[in-house]
Amino acid sequence: MGGRKRSRESSYDEVMKKIRKLEKKVKKKARLPSTSSSTDDDTPQNQMEPSEILGRPLKKTQGTLRATLRPTQRYLRDLLGGDPTPEKIFDENVHKDIAKIWSHILLNGLAKDVRMDLLKRYLPPENCTSMRAPKLNLEIKAALTEINSKKDAYSQSKQNQLGSCLAALGKALNIALASDTSQDLIKLLSDAGRLLCDYHHKESQSRRYAIINTLNQQTKDTIKNTKIDEFLFGTDLAEHIKSSKAITKSGMELRPPPPPPPPPTVGNRQRPKQNVISQPPAVRRGTLNARGAGRAAAAEPRANPAPRRPPTSATTRDQQQQHSSRTATRYQSNRRY
Template identity: 30%
Template sequence: MQRRRIKPLHLSSSEEEGTEDLDVTLGNDNESIVEPISVPPVISHNVDPVPDDNQRDGHTEACPQEETNSSAEPELDPDLLSAIGESTSDSPDYGDDIHGNLSQLWLPLLKKGIPIPSKDILMKDYPIPENCRLLQAPILYAEMSAAVPEMVRNRDKTLTASQQQLGTGNTAINRGMDLLLKSDNKVLAMKHLSNGCRLLCDSHYLTTQARVKLITPSLDKAFLNIVKESERDKSLFSSSLSEKIKAAKVIEKQGLSIEKPAKTAKPPQ
């Protein structure tokens, strides 16, 4: 078998690099047998960079991290908040809790009020002080009372009673404050303060009842019983009133579905 040397064609500069002469072997039939070409290994371009001196010594520089709380809102200056104005949210802003024993005293009174006999005793125990007569509810003279309709007079009587109770409650609180200023009898002073708070809580309850009476005449008669049985919480007619109304409607529909239809009278022949 003869060997013949073949020179490569002229290639471009990029193709010439790493290209060697090709050895071709002639077989028995003078066929050219090209020997395998040795291709230089391909070097990947994604090679890790050579570590610098600091990395060789075991020291790596930490890259600055981005702030994780970039979305956090900065607090506004109090002067800016004052310039913006107060919040108009419908939800009330509650303050710090009062003593638990006090809360247990006032909550039942705010829901049901003071029994009338107990309230009459409190009203008599605290007459309006002589030097603060304006705590007394003002009188409507007979001439003015005769000039207005009866409905207005009745409404004025209700408001007068409520106003008088507010004055009496303020009187009880002032009795307690007067004792604290003039003596150290804290027990009796606390009793006067408590009685004043009781009267004020009852006035709060009476105002709630007045609002209920103002609204209920405009409601459907089918739901008056539900409204009357509801007990106030943060809502005037209880927060669960809507669920109770839905349940009442479902019961009404079920009752109509099982009700026996009335027989129609046959016309006389």
């Protein structure tokens, strides 16, 4: 790089020296009187052309000078860096009346009656029905909440207003193409229309993303790749959902059964299962208000019962009755305490 720079500077210095010599000789020749006997229209014979002095045409010398300067200027610009001036963010002014009206609408909006009148005046053309906002599929609308449904309806109304803008712009383009209008005007109208069409498409994408985030994962995977047409998720959305459900069902049938759960463990050892036989609870006898422990369940009848005692005499019977009465009296006294 250093040798190339020195060669450019040396060639530039040589050319400048030749130009200075040429200027000096031209000035000297202009000062000397003309000694020729020719007429005033004839040029002096001893006057030399600049091309003869340099040995080549002057135009080529100037072209060589420009060709020498341009690479040097580019090289210096690369060394200094790019232009730090910020990019231009505003363009030439519009008409003052247009600026006044549009500024008011941008800050305050249109009146409702004026907006409705403009929407009725500029309807989408018959051969470009995509200017209308795509409708929301009934299958998706049934799955949305009331708030999300109202949000989508508002976005749909904005898209319809954008379609009216495109319709008005299309009429202006028809007039420009039918008449002898400048190509610059046609290009400006066409650029404005393309930008509005792209914004219309972005609004449809925004509506789709807002709705998809409210659905379950299976439905998301089904509808995220659908195409926009008259409806937001395509006219064949019902078929996509049916086929997705059928595929999911077939996949569940083809899967192997899950393995059985492992047996419960106690510490590091597995505890074997034991067959536990459920037994009915013991029947508690006696009154609920009785004190003390409940009575035990009745014993099962013996297989070989003991023989009955022989009948006792009257004296023995009286003694037994007295003993039982004393026992009952003692039991009642204990209950009092």
